[in-house]
Amino acid sequence: xxxxxxxxxxxxxxxxxxxxxxxxxxxxxxxxxxxxxxxxxxxxxxxxxxxxxxxxxxxxxxxxxxxxxxxxxxxxxxxxxxxxxxxxxxxxxxxxx
Amino acid sequence: xxxxxxxxxxxxxxxxxxxxxxxxxxxxxxxxxxxxxxxxxxxxxxxxxxxxxxxxxxxxxxxxxxxxxxxxxxxxxxxxxxxxxxxxxxxxxxxxxxxxxxxxxxxxxxxxxxxxxxxxxxxxxxxxxxxxxxxxxxxxxxxxxxxxxxxxxxxxxxxxxxxxxxxxxxxxxxxxxxxxxxxxxxxxxxxxxxxxxxxxxxxxx
Numbered sequence: 001x002x003x004x005x006x007x008x009x010x011x012x013x014x015x016x017x018x019x020x021x022x023x024x025x026x027x028x029x030x031x032x033x034x035x036x037x038x039x040x041x042x043x044x045x046x047x048x049x050x051x052x053x054x055x056x057x058x059x060x061x062x063x064x065x066x067x068x069x070x071x072x073x074x075x076x077x078x079x080x081x082x083x084x085x086x087x088x089x090x091x092x093x094x095x096x097x
Numbered sequence: 098x099x100x101x102x103x104x105x106x107x108x109x110x111x112x113x114x115x116x117x118x119x120x121x122x123x124x125x126x127x128x129x130x131x132x133x134x135x136x137x138x139x140x141x142x143x144x145x146x147x148x149x150x151x152x153x154x155x156x157x158x159x160x161x162x163x164x165x166x167x168x169x170x171x172x173x174x175x176x177x178x179x180x181x182x183x184x185x186x187x188x189x190x191x192x193x194x195x196x197x198x199x200x201x202x203x204x205x206x207x208x209x210x211x212x213x214x215x216x217x218x219x220x221x222x223x224x225x226x227x228x229x230x231x232x233x234x235x236x237x238x239x240x241x242x243x244x245x246x247x248x249x250x251x252x253x254x255x256x257x258x259x260x261x262x263x264x265x266x267x268x269x270x271x272x273x274x275x276x277x278x279x280x281x282x283x284x285x286x287x288x289x290x291x292x293x294x295x296x297x298x299x300x301x302x
Contacts, residue, residue: 016240016275022287026294035205037162041298043291044212049274059272061213061245064206065295071218072288079239080285082222083278086237 020056021048043068102147105189107135111148112193115155120204151190154182158194159201168194216269217244239276244269 023046029038047059063071114131117123132144139147154175163171172187182190220241246269276284 016273019274019276019280019284022284024287024291026291026298028298029206029209032205032209034160034208035162035202036160038206038209039162040206041295042210043295045215047272047274049272059243059245059270061215061243062210063215067215068291068295071215072292074218075220075288076285079220079222079241079281083237083239083281086222086224087278 015051017049017051019047020050022046023048041065101136101139102143103183103185105185108151108186108189109193110135111151112155112190113197115148115152116197116201119152119156120159120201120208122204150180150182154190158190159205162198162202163194165195211247213245213247213270215243216246218242219244237278239281241274241276243272243274245272246270 025044025046026041027044028041031038043063043065045061045063048056049059050056111131114126114135118126128145128148129141131148132139132141136144158168158171161167168191172182172191175181176184176187218241220239223238223240224236
C-alpha cells in the first residue's frame with residue numbers, strides 16, 4: 001500500500017465487526033533452522049473482534065517494521081483527516097453521553 | 098572433466114538455480130536439469146558432489162547472512178581447503194551473493210514467518226446518518242478491511258536440499274472492522290505506542 005491518499009474500499013467481506021481489543025507485541029526473530037542469523041524485528045498484532053451476533057474471535061498477524069510504518073502513517077494522516085472532515089460537517093445534536 | 102567444473106560462467110547460473118529452489122520456492126529445479134543446462138559435458142556422478150559443495154557454500158553464506166568481510170574470509174578459507182573451490186569460483190560466488198543477498202534474505206525471513214501476515218489494508222470513512230447504538234446523527238464511522246493471509250512456507254523439509262517443497266500461497270481472509278471516532282483514537286494511540294517501542298529498539302547502542 002504505497003498511496004494512502006484515496007480511499008478505495010470495495011469491501012470483499014460481507015460482514016463488519018467491532019473491534020473489542022487490540023494487543024500488540026514488538027518481537028525480534030533471532031535465528032531459525034533455515035537461517036541462523038535472522039535478526040529482524042516485527043510487529044505482531046492480536047485483534048479481538050465481535051460480529052453482529054456478539055461472538056468474539058481472535059485474529060492475529062505479523063508485519064515487518066516498514067509495513068507497520070506505512071499503515072500507521074496512512075491511518076494517522078488519512079483516516080484522521082477524513083474523520084475530522086465528516087465531524088465538522090455533521091449536524092449537531094445533544095452529544096453528551 | 099574436472100576442468101569443465103572449474104569454469105566460472107555456468108557457476109553463476111548454477112547459483113541462481115540453487116537460490117531459486119532453496120529460497121524462492123521455485124519447484125522443479127532438479128539436479129539433472131542443472132547439469133544438462135549448465136554442465137552438459139559432465140557426468141552426473143561427477144556433477145553431484147560438485148553441486149553438493151556449491152549448495153553447502155551458498156547455504157552457509159545465506160544462513161549466516163554474511164557481510165562482505167565475513168564473505169571474503171569464508172571464501173578465502175574455502176580456496177585453501179582440500180577439495181575446496183578455485184579463486185575464480187570464489188569470485189563468482191562473491192559477486193552472486195553481493196547482488197542477490199537482499200532478495201535471498203527477504204525469502205528467508207518469509208520462510209520463518211509462520212503466523213499470518215497483513216497483505217493489504219483498505220478503508221473508507223462514512224458519515225452514518227443513524228446509529229443503532231446511540232441517538233447521534235451523522236456520526237463518522239471508519240470502515241477498514243484487512244487482508245490477512247499466510248505467505249509460502251516450507252513443508253516437510255527432506256534431507257535432500259533440492260527436494261524441499263513449498264506450500265502454495267493460501268487464500269486471504271478479509272476482515273472488515275467498523276470504528277467510531279472514539280475507537281479510532283484508541284487504536285491510533287496504540288499505534289503510537291508501537292512506534293515509540295520501535296524507536297527505542299532501533300536506537301543505536
